[in-house]
Amino acid sequence: MREQMMNSQKGYVINVVFAGFMTVVVLSTVYFFGRFFCLQTLLDLMPSDMAQVRKSPSGLLGDWDMPSKGSVTDSNTVASPSSIVIQTDDDIMANLGFLEAFDPDIRWDQLISPAIYRLRESRQEGVYRAIYFDKVLGLFVNCDIAQKGIQDRGGWTKIIKAYAGPRGISQKPGDIGRFGDFLVCSNVWLPYIVVFNRNMSQFVRIDFENKEVQTGPKIERDIVQVGWLIKNDRAMTSFIWSPPTTRITKYKTRPSGKVVEYVRYKSILKKVSFITGTGWELVLDNSGTIYKLNLETLELEDPIGALPWPGVCGSLAYEVKPLSIRGSYAGLVAGGIGPNIYRPGFLVFDEDGNNTGEEWGDVELSKFAGGPGLSVANFVLETLHAPILQLATYFTSLRFDGADGPRSLFILPNSLAGRKGADCTREGFVEYILGLWVILPSLAISVLLAWRIEKDAGAVGISPRAKFWWNVLTVAFGLAAYITYRLTRPTVTLITCANCGRTRRPDMDRCHQCGSKWLVPELVPPLWRVIDIPQPDQNQALSSEEADQPDT
């Protein structure tokens, strides 16, 4: 084989590796946008009632949702009970990474650092009150920022009022400890800051107004969020809560004297709000369980709910909405979208944390125009993806965060293979292995491409070892490997072998088809030679092939 490795084959492996990588990246990007187009079009065409999940009555208001009940209005007629609606957002571009630069936390026309936890304007005093975290000091800082004068553009001052650490509040940094890894409660309307100190596994309440820091007991939970429990809100329309309404008939007299009847719908309950009530906040741990945090004692109470999909990572998006009626906690709704973007769902929990209801969306793609076609197109694009990457997706889809799915290029946890792998993981081992059928179409395409490469490689004289590796790579990487092969294929013009009549490469000593030595019948040199080799050094040998030596 070595003697057949000619000039045109040097550096071949380098070319193949790098061309292959580039092809995989470019193809993956093309597939992504193909799938993106299919998905976006599907969502645009999907009837709204299919894209949303609705529960009515919500199950949280008890008698307030019953007809002929309701003593707070002037009518006993409940025209429509309360309802909860959650819907997949039809703008999936919102999941793409580049939007971070356009849709971050913007306030006062500025991209506010995540290290700033409070920012309030006090208009009477003309100052801004800010609480931020100083990484260098490891402390929370409470300060006032004021502008010197309205004419004094750019003249701002900052007055630091206090520093807060795990051990207290001081006007100077020092002797109050420092925070390392922590989480902050996202409810910005609390009069103080609640922090979960991960290093100490304790909640800490920092009250700058009263200059006190309180620490709670140790908590053996993997806390991931405190306050407003929300993730990837771009992927779904926020909860639409509709209170129960009553129908009121009113009458109006026109100038002409005619009496006209008209109907208004009025909410029955006025004091319904999506807050937890005073004195506590929601806490979410990594398993998806929701707890109540007592802001007074900084202790976690019993679980009051859970996310629809197991684990925080299992959801593409979620939002938890607690409900309070006239200041009392009435329950919560935990809704979200799983890895399958067509399947939103939510769970309803009462004030004691009991699951009182659930609703799941189920899109039937065959029931609207374009659904089947676009689904098939999406599946074809997934199938063209490298089989080895699909295999990796099948076995690892559960390890990926649900929110990463819409942005994945290589491993596709939201694809059919990913969802199948996730589903079959929860079943038995046999089902897990049998579930690999989803990869068979992709493998079939790869095998076909490998066969084509085998035929072509034979014609261009690629060595059997190289052919073997090309077969392996093509079965593993599919179309990407085939394109790489075409890009890196030796660009040697084949000629006809004078011995066997088949095509052969001119840069090889022997014909790779019949093994015959080199013949060039189109050139007809004369038989005579006039060669007079300059006297060689006795120790220097000439080349081994002396075919042109004349008869003298």
Next chain:
Amino acid sequence: MFTLIKRELIDNIAILLLAAIVPAIIITILIKGVLEGVAYLPIGIPVIMARILWPYLLCGAFVAAGCGAAQMNDDSQRKLSTFLSVLATTRGRIFIARTVLGVLLILIMFVPLVLTDVILLRVFARLAPLDIDFLIRSFATILATFVCCYAIGLQCGWRSSKLMAILFSVALSAALILAVAIKGFGAESIIILVLFTVASLIWTWHKFLSLPL
């Protein structure tokens, strides 16, 4: 080597000027936008600074790709390497001198943006912590994108038609930029871009060292 670098610089002064003009225009817009909003509370990154990053990345990436393609195509049309490679130098050195110009081109496009942002933020937004992480991720991704698109330009430039060379490199760059758009500013994009750059440069190097001149 210095002679080769000097030759590249003098021959491609127009490319360097183009690389300076396009960012200059965008930076002017940026400075104007920030100065107009200077009365804003100076604790964050002005929105215009965050939002101008993507237009800057797009313009700079296409300029880099086009410049790389133009450089390589110029060589193939004017047979510069044919002439130079018979002198006391090697194709490897000719290629390295070419990439030195590319590095200069990228720095001309990248450094003014960083300097402008740093100066503006130091002057106008210094009272509370900035989202430094966002800035670092963004700048690193932009730099990696410029380098990658330049490498793609070099790879696609050796063609008979300058227009086709530039179009091809811009098209391939667009695919890379889309990948960055999917992943956003961050480590994932940077890894893809760095690997792509290495692959592209090594492939181009190998091709340049072995193609007939």
Next chain:
Amino acid sequence: MERCAIEVRDLVKYYDGRCILDGVNFEVPTGCIYGLLGRNGAGKTTIIRILMGLESATRGQTCLLGTNSRRLGPRQKSRVGYVAESHQLIQNYKVGRLVALCKGLSRKWNEEFFKHLMDTFRLPMDRKVKELSGGMRAQLNLALAMAIEPEVLILDDPTLGLDTVARRQFLALAIDLIQRDGRTILFSSHILSDVERIADRIGILVAGKLVVDCSLDELKNRIKKLRVIFPEDAPNDLHMTEIIRQRNSGREMVITVANWNPQKKAMIETFKPASCDEIPMSLEEIFIECTHPDMVPTTVPFKEGD
């Protein structure tokens, strides 16, 4: 110093499925002037380009100053001067800038000699290369190649485009260079009178093979053209090998023979010719005989190992 400045071993080159060189072997000893000859498309420029590393061979290898052509470094290239057939210079540079570039890249530069050449050729420094005539470009190319005082000078039809006076000047320069110890020149040209004046060894390419590779004197000794008058009609077959060309006209036969020796002479005498006179040939005439389309065709079929 290397024994051979240039070595070519089993060189095969294909362009798009068409064979140009089919196993060419030759050496150019250090200090030799080698004239490489062949008809248009024979492969002379191809060999030179492969030697200079501008192209890669399909098979085989070439060495310049002991180094494989594919791995020539700046040190070896600084010892080689090259003048390409098409005088590939950077067209939109001014002459002065081009000179500065070559000077900057060279390890040795004889400024005095270069100035002398520029004065001799009367080349302007402030004009662009593309504004020069073909002949002036050739002269510039020569001057740049010679200014680095190369040990090996490779010239691919260097006098193409030069007028008679300029050609004579070039030859004088080449001879001047030869007289410096250890200089080697490989050049190809279609003006064989020039080759004959300065070359030590000659190589002739025919049908992808080097059919002649010997000194000029040896070539003239071994290839003979004879006019033979026979008592009757000249025979078609003299039962002699290595006949380059044979023309019969009645009793007269004009025959060109390679590797002329007493055995071949004896073979002719068996036919008892009335006369057998040698026709002296210049190099040009030898070349024409060797490359003429109606050379004696081969009748022995090809077999493996040829």
